[in-house]
Amino acid sequence: MDRRTFLKVAGAIGASAFLGIYHSDISNAIEISKTKIVWIHGAECTGCSESLLNAENPDIVQAIQKLNVDLVYHETLLAQQGIFVDGRLAGTSELNSEILLNDAIEEGGYILVVEGSIANGPNGSGKYCMYGERPFKDIFKKAAENADMILAVGMCATYGGVNAADSAITDLMDFRGVSFLKEDPSKGMLTELGISKPVINVPGCPAHPDWMLLTxxxxxxxxxxxPDDLDAVLDKYDRPLVFFPADHTLHDNCPRRGFYDVGKLDTDLSGDGCLWKLGCKGPYTHSDCALRKWNGSVNMCTQAGSPCISCCEPGFPDSSSPFYEEAEDKPVLFGMNADSLAKVGVGTAILAGAAHAVRRIVVDKDDEKEGEV
Ligand code: SF4
Ligand code: SF4
Structure with a gap:
């Protein structure tokens, strides 16, 4: 019995009768309804995967179990390695990560998570980032074509990040984000490849585990x-508005905000005042770091004494460099009309509801278990 038939029959005869009659088929149906995730890495430091492993509420294991996720491929977490014999792939998908990835892509029907930017250079070949013997650009192309949707995580995959920062070799290397290059959506790799797919961008250097898992x-x-809700829940850079609110900056809720308001502006690190004169970009940064905090909600950059370097804005790192020099005065709120403000309200409400839902599923169940013990 496939999932479609399962749902049809369950609806027609009522859930309890169905449970009695088709009990043995249910586990198969649930198995079929698993969400497959293929997670690929381009040019990056794997910091976003490390950040994912730091998730606490839910953690990565809870999330995979409770959400019925089949993490088909994640090269940092899987045991297989790419094995070549005489230049050819050897073994089976149980032994060889390259065969596993090929099979997963061939099968399709997955959410593609991309971590890391995609090299287009030199001259459009993509050979500045190789995956075994293939340009990562080619693997990304096939994986994107067969995906249901794409989640780009971290600054590199979203907007190019440090790989696309200004330098003498930026044009030669030609690193791209999945659907953007910095603020420009026309230069994303999907446009370059002529592929149209729904994309959600979860930036950050690294991305916060909650931002990835809750999305x-x-x-x-x-x-x-x-794709129906994406216009309402994402901003113009395709970031979830609930984590990157267009009408709110980190500065609004910074633990050091009181010092800013009374003009206690530190000129040396390790003080307890505001970090504005030390280069803090919090007033330009649309993230919820000051509310959500990091490392299990214990701390965050400005609280720990480091100026915010605005690591989730599309122009990072160029737009916030030099990191530790006072920024020029700019309007804190970007130009917003009534229409986009309304969108913010709707989007925030939808995703905030989703965040609550997953916390309830994961946390309440575990609380119940503890209660039983
Ligand atoms: S430390 Fe940065 S974010 Fe915090 S109050 Fe000062 S300028 Fe604003
Ligand atoms: S506080 Fe600023 S630099 Fe730190 S994680 Fe948040 S956005 Fe990035």
Whole structure:
């Protein structure tokens, strides 16, 4: 019995009768309904995967189990390695990561998570980032074509990040984000390849584990319907508004904000005042770091004494460099009309609901277990 038939029959005869009659088929149906995730890495430091492993509420294992996720491929976490004998792939998908990836892509029907930027250079070949014997650009192309949707995580995959920073070799290397290059959506790799797919961008250097897991959860649970809800829940850079609010900056809720308001502006690191004169870009940064915090909600950059370097804005790192020099005065709120403000309200409400839903599923169940013990 496939999932479609399962749902049809369950609806027709009522859930309890169905449970009695088709009990043995249910586990198969649930197995079929698993959400497959293929997670690929381009040019990056794997910091976003490390950040993912730091997730606490839910953690990565809870999220995979409760959301019924099949993490088909994640090269940092899987045991297989790419094995070549005489230049040819050897073994089976159980032994060889390259065969596993090929099979997963061939099968299709997955959410593609991309970590790391995609080299287009030299001269459009993509050979500045190789995956085994193939340009990562070619693998990304095939994986993107067969994906249901794409989640780009971290600054490199979203907007190019440090790989696309200004330098003498930037044009030669030609690193791209999935659907953007810095603020420019016309230079994303999908446009370069002529592929149209729904994309959600979760930036950050690294991305916060909650931003990644709760966005995935919202999609998997159907709290964000792809592509129907995307216009309402994402900003103009395709970031979830609930984590990157267009009408709010980190500065609004910074633990050091009181010092800014009374003009206690530190000129040396390690003080307890505001970090504005030390280069803090919090007033330009649309992230919820000051509310959500990091490392299990214990601390965050400005609280720990480091100026915010605005690591989730599309122009990073050039737009916030030099990191530790006072920024020129700019309007804190970007130009927003009434229409986009309304969108912010709707989007925030939808994703905030999804975030609550996954926390309830994961945390309440565990609380119940503890109660039983
Ligand atoms: S440390 Fe940065 S974010 Fe915090 S109050 Fe000062 S300028 Fe604003
Ligand atoms: S506080 Fe600023 S630099 Fe730190 S993680 Fe948040 S956006 Fe990035």
């Amino acid at each position: 995935l959860a919202a999609v998997i649970l159907g709290k964000i319907r792809v």
